[in-house]
Every structure is written in C-alpha cells, then in structure tokens.
Amino acid sequence: MSNDLRGEQRLDPVKRAVTLTSDGTDPRATEHGMNATATPAPVHTLRLVLGDQLHRGHSWFTQVDRQVVYVLMEVRQETDYVLHHAQKILVIFAAMRDFARQLRAAGHRVRYVALDDASNRQSIGNNLSALAAHYGARRVEWQQPDEWRLDAQLQAWGAAQALEWAVVDSEHFLTARGELAALMGQRKQWLMEHFYRHMRRRWRLLLDANGAPAGGQWNFDHDNRKRWPGTPPEPADWRPQHDHSALWRTVQRSGVQSFGNPQAADLRWPLNRSEALACLEAFIATALPHFGDYEDALAAQAPRLFHSLLSFALNVKMLHPLEVVQRAEAAWRAGQAPLAAVEGFVRQIVGWREYVRGIYWAHMPGYASRNALHQHTPLPQWFWSGDTHMRCLHLAITQSLQTAHAHHIQRLMVIGNFALLSGLEPQALHRWYLGIYIDAFEWVELPNTLGMSQRADGGLIATKPYVSSAAYLQRMGDYCQGCAYDPKQKTGTRACPFNALYWDFFERHAPVLQGNPRLTLVYRQLHKMPEMQREALRAHADQLRDRLATL
Incomplete structure (x- = not known):
C-alpha cells in the first residue's frame, strides 16, 4: 500500500484471478487528444480517481512516476443511480476533465474515459478490468470512496482480481470513518x-x-x-x-x-x-x-x-x-x-x-432504509416543477431547479419541514435531495435528510423534529408575502397548509414524541386546545394530504 490510512485499519492488498472484459476491446481516452494507442507503454499501477476526489494536494501527486497511470472515467453507472440535476452532471464532469488536464500538465500519465467513448463499459469495475488488461498493470489502487455503495463495489471488484489492489486514505477529512x-x-x-x-x-x-x-x-x-x-x-x-x-x-x-x-x-x-x-x-x-x-434568513430577492x-x-x-x-x-x-x-x-x-460523515459510516447500509415514523406518501409532482401555490415551496424548489443549490434553511425548514409534516416518504425525499443539489453526495446528504430533516432515524441525530408552523417561516423572511395562503389562518380555504399539518403531525405521532422533554410546550399547547378546534385541524390536515398535488 502506497499510503497509510490516517487513523484507519490498513487494508492489505488481495490477489485473485484476472477478469478480462467480455469482448476483449479496450476503453480509449478521447479527451484532450489522449487517444489510446494499440500498444501502450506497460505500467505497474493504475490509480483510480473518482469524480469527488479532485484533491490536487493528495500525496499520490507529489512525484511523477511514469509506471503509474491515473484513471478518471465518466460512466452511466454514476449518472443513472438516481435522477440527477443537469448542472450536477455537467459540473462534475467538467471539473474531472480539468483535473485530468492539470495532472497531465504536471507530467503524470492520465487515462480519461469519456462518456461517449465507444469502448466505455459505463461501469467503474468493468472499465478498470479492461484498462488493467490493456496496460498490463500488476496493481490497482484507489482512494477510499466516500459513498458506501462505491466502497462495497470496489472491494468486491478487487476481491475478484488476480492483480494486487490497495485502498488509501483520501487525505481530506479531519476524522477517520469510525x-x-x-x-x-x-x-x-x-x-x-x-x-x-x-x-x-x-x-x-x-x-x-x-x-x-x-x-x-x-x-x-x-x-x-x-x-x-x-x-x-x-x-x-x-x-x-x-x-x-x-x-x-x-x-x-x-x-x-x-x-x-x-x-x-x-x-x-x-x-x-x-x-x-x-x-x-x-x-x-x-x-x-x-x-x-x-x-x-429567507429572502426571495437574495437567494444567496x-x-x-x-x-x-x-x-x-x-x-x-x-x-x-x-x-x-x-x-x-x-x-x-x-x-x-x-x-x-x-x-x-x-x-x-x-459529524454526519461519522453517522453515515457507523450506520450504513441499514441507515438508508430507516423510516421510524412510517411515512410513505409519494412526492408531489411539483417537486420537479415548482408549480405550487405555496410561495415558500415555490421559491425554494424553483431556485433548486434553476441553480442546483439552496441554503440549509431552504432545505431543512421549507422543503424538509413540509415533507415531514405531510408524511412524505423519506427515501423518496432522499433521492430527490441527492439528485438535485450540486453538493449532495450520499455520505453528507443521507444523514441530513433521513436524520436531521425527516427524523427517520428515530432521533439518533436530532433531539427533536425540525418542524414549524407558518409563524417561523414568516418570522425569518419574506417568503409568505404575496402567497395564495394566509400564514395566520389555521383552517379554511386560504389557511397556510403548514399550520394544520404542524398540529396534526404532533397529534398523529404523539405515542412516539410526546415524552420528549423538548416538546413539552408543544404538547401542552395541543392539549389545551378545545376538542372542536383539534378536530377541525385534523380534518383540514387530512384534506390537505389528500390533495398535495394541487396545493
């Protein structure tokens, strides 16, 4: 292994049988004139660089070794595992191409497999197998992936090979996984x-x-x-x-x-x-x-x-x-x-x-399927269009669709707040967050969504659910101004949906939540309400959940 894992257990190389690609052809780099030759100079080691590992200061790059080829690849495996925002695909690929250019300029050998390369197998493992055979490499190395699925995939791929393989630290985080x-x-x-x-x-x-x-x-x-x-x-x-x-x-x-x-x-x-x-x-x-x-703060005219x-x-x-x-x-x-x-x-x-990275690695892969509050409603179609009469959600979602970005209050207290109150399926919301945001990678997005936002982990991360009525949204900015709904009304045709959904959420989940000391005031207020008012809130919340698509 060329680099020690800081604070991690060393992963020793494993030797297995070489696996050639099915048709014997070789992936060919097409970017920046780096077309592959029929008989490349043999190399000792291939080093895989993933699209979120563009760390120019990594110790891999301190010395030039012409017996090492750095491999970057654009593959459908990574564009297609969830539906992604177009900007996310574009910017990651463009940054990868720029990184390959920098490595070549520094004298490193680079093999860049472009998305439209005719011999691109569109999977990391299959491309690695073909390239290892093409270059006659005896060893493949990669940095620890940050996502569990890629870590598992590469470990399984390595275990099936006859060549040596090794995993090194990405030299980025301030803590080890465990x-x-x-x-x-x-x-x-x-x-x-x-x-x-x-x-x-x-x-x-x-x-x-x-x-x-x-x-x-x-x-x-x-x-x-x-x-x-x-x-x-x-x-x-x-x-x-x-x-x-x-x-x-x-x-x-x-x-x-x-x-x-x-x-x-x-x-x-x-x-x-x-x-x-x-x-x-x-x-x-x-x-x-x-x-x-x-x-x-929330400001319609100042999204950044x-x-x-x-x-x-x-x-x-x-x-x-x-x-x-x-x-x-x-x-x-x-x-x-x-x-x-x-x-x-x-x-x-x-x-x-x-912290969320530590949560992720401590609890995967089971963390991804947690749904402690048993919420299963599909996401309304306006998550992909922004076409809702609720101005706060229209602004936050439209901005996300336009720019692939939203700040943490838009994600947590507007979109996530509504999702939790209305009973949307946390896994569906997770896939939406993972796809839409330019900075969303599963290690950071999943605990934020399932844990902090949707309390699907049963309260492992958050001491209380992060929900609010319209009063909080109105207090923090101008998102309520000009809305079709009135933030001060709790029931009725013009009542802001956040209000009835807020009280109904605590009513529905009382068996789980009312013992939480941080929610004592909430349940005290709920229990003081006349039964007629509580019934009106329940009925209005039921009606809202029945017509989420038209809100």
Whole structure:
C-alpha cells in the first residue's frame, strides 16, 4: 500500500484471478487528444480517481512516476443511480476533465474515459478490468470512496482480481470513518455538540491561550437567527462562469436522463482548486462578516444572501476543510469578521460536516432504509416543477431547479419541514435531495435528510423534529408575502397548509414524541386546545394530504 490510512485499519492488498472484459476491446481516452494507442507503454499501477476526489494536494501527486497511470472515467453507472440535476452532471464532469488536464500538465500519465467513448463499459469495475488488461498493470489502487455503495463495489471488484489492489486514505477529512462511533460509544443519542467541542480542542480552533473557547462560549447560535432587513446588500456573485454547451451536447447524445435547468452556457461553479480558492477569499472578504447574522434568513430577492457556496468545492475536495476554517479564524483574529459569524461557519464544517460523515459510516447500509415514523406518501409532482401555490415551496424548489443549490434553511425548514409534516416518504425525499443539489453526495446528504430533516432515524441525530408552523417561516423572511395562503389562518380555504399539518403531525405521532422533554410546550399547547378546534385541524390536515398535488 502506497499510503497509510490516517487513523484507519490498513487494508492489505488481495490477489485473485484476472477478469478480462467480455469482448476483449479496450476503453480509449478521447479527451484532450489522449487517444489510446494499440500498444501502450506497460505500467505497474493504475490509480483510480473518482469524480469527488479532485484533491490536487493528495500525496499520490507529489512525484511523477511514469509506471503509474491515473484513471478518471465518466460512466452511466454514476449518472443513472438516481435522477440527477443537469448542472450536477455537467459540473462534475467538467471539473474531472480539468483535473485530468492539470495532472497531465504536471507530467503524470492520465487515462480519461469519456462518456461517449465507444469502448466505455459505463461501469467503474468493468472499465478498470479492461484498462488493467490493456496496460498490463500488476496493481490497482484507489482512494477510499466516500459513498458506501462505491466502497462495497470496489472491494468486491478487487476481491475478484488476480492483480494486487490497495485502498488509501483520501487525505481530506479531519476524522477517520469510525472515529465518531468510538467517541460516542453506546449512547442512545449521538449529540453533535459533544463531538464539536472535541473537534475544536483537537484542531485548536477558536480557543484562547488557555484552551478555553474564544469569547467564553462554544456556541453563538442564538446570535445567528436574524431576519435580513435588506441591508447590507447581498454581495455580487463571486463564482466563475463557464460555458459547458459542448459537454452538454455530449451528455444529451449519450442518452443520460436529468432534470432541472442545465444553463450549460453560464454555469457558476469552480472547476479547479485555483478557482475554489478565489471563491473562498471572496466569501471571507464580502460575506463572512454578515454570514452569522443572516445564516437562517429567507429572502426571495437574495437567494444567496451571505452563504459561502463552498460546499461543492469542499465535497469534491478542491478545498481542504482545515484550510477553510483556519482562513475564517484568521479573518476573525485580524478583526475582519465577528466571532459569532466565524464560530457558526466553523461549526458547520468541523462540527456538522464531520459529524454526519461519522453517522453515515457507523450506520450504513441499514441507515438508508430507516423510516421510524412510517411515512410513505409519494412526492408531489411539483417537486420537479415548482408549480405550487405555496410561495415558500415555490421559491425554494424553483431556485433548486434553476441553480442546483439552496441554503440549509431552504432545505431543512421549507422543503424538509413540509415533507415531514405531510408524511412524505423519506427515501423518496432522499433521492430527490441527492439528485438535485450540486453538493449532495450520499455520505453528507443521507444523514441530513433521513436524520436531521425527516427524523427517520428515530432521533439518533436530532433531539427533536425540525418542524414549524407558518409563524417561523414568516418570522425569518419574506417568503409568505404575496402567497395564495394566509400564514395566520389555521383552517379554511386560504389557511397556510403548514399550520394544520404542524398540529396534526404532533397529534398523529404523539405515542412516539410526546415524552420528549423538548416538546413539552408543544404538547401542552395541543392539549389545551378545545376538542372542536383539534378536530377541525385534523380534518383540514387530512384534506390537505389528500390533495398535495394541487396545493
């Protein structure tokens, strides 16, 4: 094995019988003039680079070895396992192509298997088998995949080979896969706050000289819940623009199905580390100072507000999480951003991001099928069009379809809130989130959706369901303005659906939820309601669930 797994058990190479491809032909690289020759120079090792492993600083790339070929591939296996947003397909493929260009420019040998390559088997394993035979490779290496399905697939593929294979760390995360499980032990509930403080101490982030939290407290969340008044203005979009029209034509010709607006001629996502670093600096300078105050705000005319939009670059590993949070901390220490804003940003990355990854690896594969509240209603068709009279959902879903992005309150407290209240199937919502968002990879999206948003894990992650009536949405922004529904009405034709669905949710799930101490006030209010009012809410909620498609 060429690299040790930080904090992980070493995975020793295994030898099995060589498996050749069925027809004996070889996948041929077609991008950037890298056509394969009939008799390539033999190599010792193939190294697979997945589409979310674009980590230029990985130790693999510190030295050039002409006996090593780096393999990147565009395959239908990855475009088709869920229905993806067109922009997600385009930007990941474009970033992979740019990464291959960088590796070649640095002197590395690269084999890029394009989507429309005639000899592309459209599966990672089949392509690896053909390429290993084509190059006469004796060894195949890959970095730990972040998704369980790919990890299992590659382990099974390696076990069937005669050649050597090895798994190395991706050198990206701040924790090992099993670290959260070891830290939490047998606790019934794995609270993020405990883990977050552990991470702050471990990485010496936002601490004073004595090791105490800067500002005298670990968490400034209560300071970060303001409604945006319209000033300061939303910063100009600092992301680079790229034209992917030619790539989009390739995707279409190849028959890949997708949804959402491709915007192929004007996509604003970084394709490489240089562009990602420029985005980081722009966020620090123009948005971080106000990020904390308005991170939970909803604004129809300012969909980005002061969010970093760095999650895509982080999740495909153009940026390292430690450099990002250290840059934010440096801005605070230099007086360029308030502590509450920086702490909230740091908590999202070294706290929540690492935490949900630990949840994922501790509980997969069974976690994906959890449905503790037994909710089974299909998603309404307007999840794919945005055509609903509920203005909050129309805005959040339309933005998602147009840009492949929404911030965490739009995802959690608008779309996820409605899904949980109305009884939508969590697995269907998971597939929708995984497909639509540019930054959604299963290791981070699945625990956020099934655990934090839909409470399908029975409360392993969240201490209470993240639901609200219309009052919260109205308080946090302008999404209720001009809506066909009245946020103050609980029943009737103009009543906001969130209201009756909210109270009915707690009524229906009382056997499971009413013992939760964080819900004492909710159930006290519910029990004080006259029975006639409760019955009216139940009846209205039933009616709403019967006509979700027309809301």
